[in-house]
Every structure is written in C-alpha cells, then in structure tokens.
Amino acid sequence: MTLFDAAYHYPADLFRLLVDTIPLLCPSKADVxxxxxxxxxxxxIFADFEARVAIxxxxxxxxxxxxxxxxxxxxxDALLAARREVIKRVVEFDHFATLWPNDQPKAQAGVANxxxxxxxxxxxxxIRQHQTDDERRRAAERRxxxxxxxxxxxxxSTIYGELCALFDDRNAQRRGRALEQVLNRMFAxxxxxxxxxxxxKSASTGGIVEQIDGAIELDSHLYLVEMKWWKTPxxxxxxxxxxxxxxxxxxxxxxxxxxxxxxxxxxxTCRDMLVRGAVVALTGLDEFxxxxxxxxxxxxxxxxxxxxxxxxRTPWVDVPIP
Numbered sequence: 001m002t003l004f005d006a007a008y009h010y011p012a013d014l015f016r017l018l019v020d021t022i023p024l025l026c027p028s029k030a031d032v033x034x035x036x037x038x039x040x041x042x043x044x045i046f047a048d049f050e051a052r053v054a055i056x057x058x059x060x061x062x063x064x065x066x067x068x069x070x071x072x073x074x075x076x077d078a079l080l081a082a083r084r085e086v087i088k089r090v091v092e093f094d095h096f097a098t099l100w101p102n103d104q105p106k107a108q109a110g111v112a113n114x115x116x117x118x119x120x121x122x123x124x125x126x127i128r129q130h131q132t133d134d135e136r137r138r139a140a141e142r143r144x145x146x147x148x149x150x151x152x153x154x155x156x157s158t159i160y161g162e163l164c165a166l167f168d169d170r171n172a173q174r175r176g177r178a179l180e181q182v183l184n185r186m187f188a189x190x191x192x193x194x195x196x197x198x199x200x201k202s203a204s205t206g207g208i209v210e211q212i213d214g215a216i217e218l219d220s221h222l223y224l225v226e227m228k229w230w231k232t233p234x235x236x237x238x239x240x241x242x243x244x245x246x247x248x249x250x251x252x253x254x255x256x257x258x259x260x261x262x263x264x265x266x267x268x269t270c271r272d273m274l275v276r277g278a279v280v281a282l283t284g285l286d287e288f289x290x291x292x293x294x295x296x297x298x299x300x301x302x303x304x305x306x307x308x309x310x311x312x313r314t315p316w317v318d319v320p321i322p
Contacts, residue, residue, distance in 0.1 A: 009074050010083065014117055018070055018090065021110030023062035024103045025093055029053045032065050039085040045072045091115045153295075155189045160292035172229070179227055183257065183288065184214055190298040193217040216255070218302055221279075223253045229285065233261040236269035243273055246280060254278070255302070259285035262316060270315035281305040282316040290321045 010018065026032040030053065036046050043050075049065045073079050073086070093111055096104045163182050169175040187194045195215040214225045226242040228234055239256060246254035256270075261284055270280045283305055291298050301319055308317040 010070065014087075014114070015070060015074065017110060017114050017117065018086070019063065019067045021090060021107065021114060022066045022070075022086075024099065024107035024110060025090070026062060027098070027100055027103075029057060029060065029062055029065065032062050035089065036069055036086075039089055040082045041069065041073055041086070042079070042082070045069060087114075087118060091118055152189055156186070156292055156295070159186050159189065160289070163289060163292065166229075176227075176229060179229055179285075180214065183225075183227060186288065186292070186298065187216050192299065192302075215252075218299070218306070221253055222249075222251065223255045224249065225255050225257065227257045227285075229259045231260075233263045234258050234266050235263045236265040239266050239269055243269065243278070243280065246273075246278060253306070254280040255305075256280070256282050257285055257288065258282070267316045271313060274309055274313040274315060279306065279309055280315050281309045287319070287321065294322050296321050 022035065023032065026035050033046060033050055033053065037043065046065070046069045049060060049069065052060045053065075070086075073083055090111060091114055093107075096108055099107050159182055162178070163186075166175050166178055166182070169178070184194050193216060214227075216223050216225055224242070224246050226245075228238065230238070234256075239262075242254060242256060246252055262282055267282065270282060273280050281302070283302075287301070288298075290296070291301060301321065304319045305317065308314045308319075
C-alpha cells in the first residue's frame with residue numbers, strides 16, 4: 001500500500017474505521033484472532049485476548065479485541081509489515097456473504113469507506129512523492145549546472161594560465177602550436193563547436209592544397225580561423241592567404257587572431273573584402289587574454305566583432321571587455 005510506504009502508523013480516521021469494520025468481517029472472536037494471526041501480527045500482541053477467549057468468551061468483545069490489538073500494533077516501526085497486511089486484507093475483503101446477515105451492509109460500507117480513505121491518502125502520497133521526486137530532480141539539475149559552471153571555471157582558469165605562460169616562450173614554432181591548442185580549448189569551453197587544424201588535399205594529386213589553422217561554428221555560420229603570433233603588427237600581405245582561403249569556401253567566413261595587432265594596410269585589405277560581400281573579423285590575442293582574465297563572454301565578444309564587420313564594414317573594432 002502506497003499509504004504505508006510513506007506513513008508508519010495508522011492515522012486517527014483510518015484507525016477508527018478499522019476498529020468499526022474488522023469486527024464485522026469476523027463473525028466470531030476466534031475469527032478475530034485468526035484475522036490478526038493471518039496478517040502476521042506477532043502472537044504476543046494478542047496472546048492475552050487468546051487466553052481470555054479460551055477462559056471467558058463472553059467477557060470480552062470483538063471491538064475491544066480489535067481496538068486494543070490495533071493500538072499495540074500501531075506502536076513500533078518493526079510492526080510496519082503487519083500494519084500493511086491488516087489494511088490489505090480489509091480493502092481486498094469481498095466475502096460478505098459469509099458474514100452475519102445484519103452485519104453485511106455495515107461491513108460493505110465500512111470496507112468501502114476504508115478503500116476510499118486509503119485511496120485518497122494514497123493519491124496525496126503519490127502527489128507528494130511526485131513533488132518530492134521533482135524537487136530531487138530539479139535539485140540534481142541545479143547541482144549538475146553548478147558543477148558544470150565550476151568545471152568550466154576551472155578549465156578557463158587553466159587555459160588562462162597556459163595562455164599567459166606562452167608570452168615567456170621564445171620558441172616561435174612551439175609557441176604557435178601551443179597557441180592553436182589553447183585557443184581551441186577556449187572555444188570548446190564556451191560551447192563553440194571547433195574543428196582543429198586540418199589540410200585540404202587535391203582530389204587529383206593528393207597533394208596538400210592549403211593548411212587551415214581551424215574552424216568554428218557560431219550562430220550556424222562556419223568561420224575559418226587563422227592565428228598568428230609575430231614580432232610586429234600583421235600587414236595586408238600576411239592576411240592575404242587567409243582571405244583567399246575564406247573566398248575559396250562557399251558560405252564560409254573568416255576570423256583572424258593576431259598578436260601584436262594589425263597595420264592599417266591589413267585593416268584596409270579586410271575592409272575591401274567586406275565591400276565585396278565577404279565577412280571577415282579581426283581580433284587581437286590580447287582581447288582573448290582579457291576575456292579569460294575577467295571571465296567575459298567569448299560568444300558575445302565574437303558576435304559584436306562579426307556585427308561590426310557586417311553592418312559597418314569595419315573589420316577591426318574595439319569591443320568593450322569589462
């Protein structure tokens with residue numbers, strides 16, 4: 001019974017109905033003892049009544065036997081199984097024809113009342129259980145989100161430390177490879193779909209046609225990403241190969257990440273591309289460092305860069321980072 005999965009003891013209204021109904025279901029005092037014995041009630045709980053019935057059958061009533069036995073049964077968690085079985089036997093009782101004729105209507109009414117009461121209480125128990133399950137589920141979801149946020153913060157903190165450490169690495173080739181890996185992990189930490197560096201080969205010769213640092217997907221658009229770390233700001237000639245790659249891929253757009261920045265000629269070269277319909281956004285590595293430093297939103301930052309490129313034909317714009 002669901003009711004007794006949640007409550008260990010008979011509520012007062014149910015107790016009264018059981019006291020009024022069980023004697024009607026038991027034509028004799030011996031039947032009362034048999035009822036409780038069959039429900040698994042420990043013999044010692046009703047042993048005194050068994051002795052009294054054997055000595056003075058008329059000196060004890062069925063109602064007293066039921067009331068006192070149920071009072072004893074209603075104490076102690078160890079008797080839960082017997083309490084459940086008593087309820088089960090009452091609500092499933094259907095042998096009314098075996099009862100005293102005058103008791104049959106009252107017994108049927110008593111069983112029906114107990115069935116309704118248990119049904120209502122079970123319904124509320126199920127509702128409360130459902131609410132409890134929902135609360136547990138929501139709490140688990142909140143914990144999951146909190147753990148995900150904590151894990152992401154730890155990952156971003158690690159990425160920030162690794163990115164800052166690259167500024168002390170004087171090996172340009174090693175630093176370049178590490179930069180690609182660190183930034184790709186940063187994109188992934190912000191739930192931006194990433195494709196690592198890959199090559200495009202000729203279908204006829206199998207030779208490498210172009211090398212692409214990587215690609216990301218932002219707002220359902222594909223962006224080819226190029227990363228450069230030079231001693232001086234990048235000029236138009238350094239950007240040209242990447243711009244050609246963007247032009248060579250249908251529906252593709254371009255994002256350039258550079259340190260220590262861009263010359264005016266590079267910015268003008270990208271501006272000319274925007275005029276011709278391409279979408280190219282220029283970003284600085286120092287901006288990515290700042291985003292990690294203050295915990296800013298990388299996705300919002302990139303959207304602002306792309307919006308400026310599309311609407312204002314401005315490939316390079318300072319996006320405020322808190």
